[in-house]
Amino acid sequence: MVKATRFRRQSSLPGFGLTLGISLMWLTLIVLIPLSALFVKTMELTPAQFLDIILSARTFNALKLSFGLSLAAAVTSLVMGLIVVWALVRYRFPGRRLFDAIVDIPFALPTAVAGISLTALFAPTGWLGAPLAGMGIKVAFTPLGIFVAMVFIGFPFVVRTVEPVLADLECELEEVAVSLGANRWQVIARVIFPTLLPAILTGFALAFARAVGEYGSVIFIAGNLPNISEIAPLLIVIRLAEFRYADAAAIAVAMLIVAFLVLFLINRLQRWAQFRAPEL
Amino acid sequence: MTTLPQAPPRPLARGAVASPLTEPRWIRLVIIGISIAFLSVFIVLPLVVVFAQALASGVPAYFAALADPEALLAIRLTLITAAISVSLNLVFGVIMAWAIAKFEFTGKTLLISLVDLPFSISPVIAGLVFVLLFGMQGFFGAWLVAHNIPILYALPGIVLATIFVTFPFVVRELVPLMTQQGTQEEEAAISLGASGLKTFWRVTLPNIKWGLLYGVLLCNARAMGEFGAVSVVSGQVRGETNTMPLLVEILYNDYQFVASFAVASLLAFLAVVTLVAKVVLERQLAEGQQSSDN
Numbered sequence: 001m002v003k004a005t006r007f008r009r010q011s012s013l014p015g016f017g018l019t020l021g022i023s024l025m026w027l028t029l030i031v032l033i034p035l036s037a038l039f040v041k042t043m044e045l046t047p048a049q050f051l052d053i054i055l056s057a058r059t060f061n062a063l064k065l066s067f068g069l070s071l072a073a074a075v076t077s078l079v080m081g082l083i084v085v086w087a088l089v090r091y092r093f094p095g096r097r098l099f100d101a102i103v104d105i106p107f108a109l110p111t112a113v114a115g116i117s118l119t120a121l122f123a124p125t126g127w128l129g130a131p132l133a134g135m136g137i138k139v140a141f142t143p144l145g146i147f148v149a150m151v152f153i154g155f156p157f158v159v160r161t162v163e164p165v166l167a168d169l170e171c172e173l174e175e176v177a178v179s180l181g182a183n184r185w186q187v188i189a190r191v192i193f194p195t196l197l198p199a200i201l202t203g204f205a206l207a208f209a210r211a212v213g214e215y216g217s218v219i220f221i222a223g224n225l226p227n228i229s230e231i232a233p234l235l236i237v238i239r240l241a242e243f244r245y246a247d248a249a250a251i252a253v254a255m256l257i258v259a260f261l262v263l264f265l266i267n268r269l270q271r272w273a274q275f276r277a278p279e280l
Numbered sequence: 281m282t283t284l285p286q287a288p289p290r291p292l293a294r295g296a297v298a299s300p301l302t303e304p305r306w307i308r309l310v311i312i313g314i315s316i317a318f319l320s321v322f323i324v325l326p327l328v329v330v331f332a333q334a335l336a337s338g339v340p341a342y343f344a345a346l347a348d349p350e351a352l353l354a355i356r357l358t359l360i361t362a363a364i365s366v367s368l369n370l371v372f373g374v375i376m377a378w379a380i381a382k383f384e385f386t387g388k389t390l391l392i393s394l395v396d397l398p399f400s401i402s403p404v405i406a407g408l409v410f411v412l413l414f415g416m417q418g419f420f421g422a423w424l425v426a427h428n429i430p431i432l433y434a435l436p437g438i439v440l441a442t443i444f445v446t447f448p449f450v451v452r453e454l455v456p457l458m459t460q461q462g463t464q465e466e467e468a469a470i471s472l473g474a475s476g477l478k479t480f481w482r483v484t485l486p487n488i489k490w491g492l493l494y495g496v497l498l499c500n501a502r503a504m505g506e507f508g509a510v511s512v513v514s515g516q517v518r519g520e521t522n523t524m525p526l527l528v529e530i531l532y533n534d535y536q537f538v539a540s541f542a543v544a545s546l547l548a549f550l551a552v553v554t555l556v557a558k559v560v561l562e563r564q565l566a567e568g569q570q571s572s573d574n
């Protein structure tokens with residue numbers, strides 16, 4: 001009892017032990033045991049073997065492609081997301097609410113469906129692919145196609161994380177800044193942007209993480225040429241089909257490590273941004 | 281003063297005496313123009329393409345593709361998979377939300393991040409972990425084969441992978457809602473002699489019903505549309521372990537584009553229904569929040 005009170009704050013509601021117990025069991029069975037299998041499998045490799053797999057040309061190129069394009073796509077998602085969120089929150093125009101709902105399409109559309117439709121759209125004969133091909137730009141079946149798919153699935157994260165913060169922004173602060181002689185640009189750069197920065201970083205991190213792991217919407221448009229347009233998740237699938245389980249696990253662990261390192265970095269940046277944001 | 285008045289939802293318009301509080305008209309027009317163009321071309325067009333391609337050979341071909349036995353089997357498997365995984369995630373999601381939202385305990389933050397973990401893991405890795413556990417060379421592979429228990433390349437594997445990727449949806453929707461609602465109403469019911477279960481049914485559930493429905497809706501959309509994780513564990517045994525998204529891929533790689541887009545159009549239709557329901561539910565949730573605030 002003494003231990004229990006130290007473990008949790010007293011509450012008159014029943015069911016704490018039971019529901020927490022069931023929660024932990026469910027979490028362990030579905031998430032923790034399967035994920036630990038990944039690390040146990042990788043432990044079977046010596047560090048040298050692990051590095052051999054990761055640094056082999058094809059794997060290394062796939063990882064480089066996945067992370068490089070995800071970063072570029074997340075930056076693009078960020079820019080487009082901020083433009084769209086500004087229009088949706090700050091301006092009034094016909095169909096605004098409809099366009100606001102439309103932002104969620106990439107969340108709702110199954111990835112395989114998004115994959116084949118983006119491919120059809122950007123293929124050299126597609127509605128967008130044909131005019132682009134006329135300008136000499138090839139999108140489908142090139143790394144550019146992967147980038148396009150990653151922006152498609154990443155962009156809503158930026159809008160949805162920044163939108164509530166921008167909508168809640170106190171306008172008094174802007175009025176004060178203006179009354180103190182700030183011009184519009186200074187207000188945006190010194191007042192609005194620092195307040196939005198934590199949300200912007202969260203949106204960026206989510207878009208990036210999603211792009212790194214994305215499979216369904218990318219593989220159809222990618223072309224999937226080893227070393228050129230082959231993403232890391234696809235290489236995992238290929239290694240599994242070859243029954244090279246340890247290779248697949250090693251690539252997965254490398255992906256998780258790099259992804260969590262990047263997310264950790266963004267998290268540090270976020271703390272710094274929160275610390276710097278003006279008190280509201 | 282212009283045809284494009286600035287945003288009224290915040291006090292901006294109310295006190296808009298000085299132009300420094302908004303951008304010049306031409307900048308506003310450019311930003312709105314870019315947004316509409318980007319959303320229309322980049323987000324809406326892919327949805328339109330699905331239906332256009334599905335109907336490219338006419339309506340009879342479209343329905344013939346959907347009535348194909350293989351398509352019907354895939355639809356059946358998708359519905360079964362979603363039914364099992366969504367109901368399990370519903371039950372356990374509510375239980376987890378009760379533990380997390382209604383009590384304060386050490387390690388709560390850690391538990392929340394662990395619950396969210398499946399969202400930040402690639403679907404392919406989600407499938408991979410189950411192959412490592414149950415595959416032929418996996419940790420339990422030999423034992424399962426010896427006892428003739430099929431998990432991988434069969435329904436249980438598909439369901440497990442689907443549960444994994446949809447794990448956070450229900451909890452995630454419920455925890456903020458239930459935390460915000462606090463424990464006072466439940467405490468009152470308990471002190472009046474209601475049992476824990478009765479308190480949940482009569483007090484908690486009516487308060488969270490819209491949020492719960494919202495979470496289930498998103499969970500279901502993902503469960504029916506999941507591709508990467510299911511693709512890895514299904515083995516793609518034709519006519520046996522193909523869900524709708526997997527059939528879309530198989531038909532596409534077979535160059536049966538009309539059939540592929542026809543099956544895809546059903547999933548796209550599901551996405552549209554989900555979005556509409558989401559807008560409606562969000563309105564309900566906002567109203568519920570307002571009435572509880574008053």
